[in-house]
Amino acid sequence: MEKFERDPHTGYLTTGHEWNGIIELNTPVPRIIYVFLIAAVLFSLGYWVLMPTWPLGTTFTKGLLGADQRTAVSQSLKQAALDHATWTNLIEKEGYAQIQGNPQLMETVRTTGRTLFGDNCAACHGREAKGGKGFPNLTTNAWLWGGSPEAIAETIRVGVNSTHPETRTSQMLAFGRDGMLQRPDMENVLAYVLSLSGKTTSDASANQIAAGKTVFATNCASCHGDDAKGKTDVGAPDLTDAVWIYGGDANSVYTTIWGGRQGHMPTWESRLSPLDRKILVLYLIDLRKATP
Numbered sequence: 001m002e003k004f005e006r007d008p009h010t011g012y013l014t015t016g017h018e019w020n021g022i023i024e025l026n027t028p029v030p031r032i033i034y035v036f037l038i039a040a041v042l043f044s045l046g047y048w049v050l051m052p053t054w055p056l057g058t059t060f061t062k063g064l065l066g067a068d069q070r071t072a073v074s075q076s077l078k079q080a081a082l083d084h085a086t087w088t089n090l091i092e093k094e095g096y097a098q099i100q101g102n103p104q105l106m107e108t109v110r111t112t113g114r115t116l117f118g119d120n121c122a123a124c125h126g127r128e129a130k131g132g133k134g135f136p137n138l139t140t141n142a143w144l145w146g147g148s149p150e151a152i153a154e155t156i157r158v159g160v161n162s163t164h165p166e167t168r169t170s171q172m173l174a175f176g177r178d179g180m181l182q183r184p185d186m187e188n189v190l191a192y193v194l195s196l197s198g199k200t201t202s203d204a205s206a207n208q209i210a211a212g213k214t215v216f217a218t219n220c221a222s223c224h225g226d227d228a229k230g231k232t233d234v235g236a237p238d239l240t241d242a243v244w245i246y247g248g249d250a251n252s253v254y255t256t257i258w259g260g261r262q263g264h265m266p267t268w269e270s271r272l273s274p275l276d277r278k279i280l281v282l283y284l285i286d287l288r289k290a291t292p
């Protein structure tokens with residue numbers, strides 16, 4: 001038979017259980033616990049009365065407050081769809097300049113455009129659209145095929161050297177590999193091209209630059225122009241600025257002259273809707289304006 005005793009220190013009865021000389025006290029439950037239990041029961045009763053709670057076959061108790069989360073979510077989705085339709089219709093119908101002049105609409109363009117760009121373009125051009133070796137920096141004013149909204153939209157639609165039947169097509173010839181220029185001519189035109197953007201090779205002379213200018217006029221001006229500022233109708237870059245897709249150092253430029261270049265951009269006509277492509281155009285133009 002278990003022996004119940006009163007603990008002399010606390011005044012509580014023991015349970016009769018003992019482990020290695022340690023006697024278990026029959027300590028009462030703290031009163032605060034009962035307070036919390038009563039509060040929980042009262043809250044439950046109130047919730048059952050006020051809110052939808054109990055299933056009743058094919059329906060449920062509605063509660064005195066008439067709260068209905070399904071209806072609230074449905075209304076929220078309908079409002080979201082209505083708001084979406086409102087701004088998408090504006091973007092579809094209005095011109096680029098009108099949209100750019102609408103601050104509220106441009107905020108939506110920035111948010112939606114950044115997502116579109118991140119999902120479809122960032123793999124090549126980078127998350128911040130600053131490009132990398134072989135991929136153009138889209139935050140500058142140096143656009144191979146033109147930087148107007150219409151030109152950008154067309155480039156996105158048909159791509160460059162893509163599978164689209166109307167694709168933009170461009171290629172830098174391999175003047176060295178294909179034997180069109182000898183090494184001295186390539187070195188001369190390299191010195192001339194670097195001088196256009198304020199650069200020179202360590203051993204470049206005035207005579208070499210002059211000779212390179214002649215080589216340029218004969219072999220390069222048809223695409224890059226007599227002033228070397230490029231031609232957007234053939235996708236030839238401006239060689240007088242500081243923007244280089246494949247690198248502007250002497251070794252990179254010489255490699256380009258020797259082996260040629262042929263970039264690629266996929267067509268997005270079948271992948272993105274006209275609305276998405278227009279948002280991307282507006283996003284890129286806005287990104288370019290925001291970049292110093």
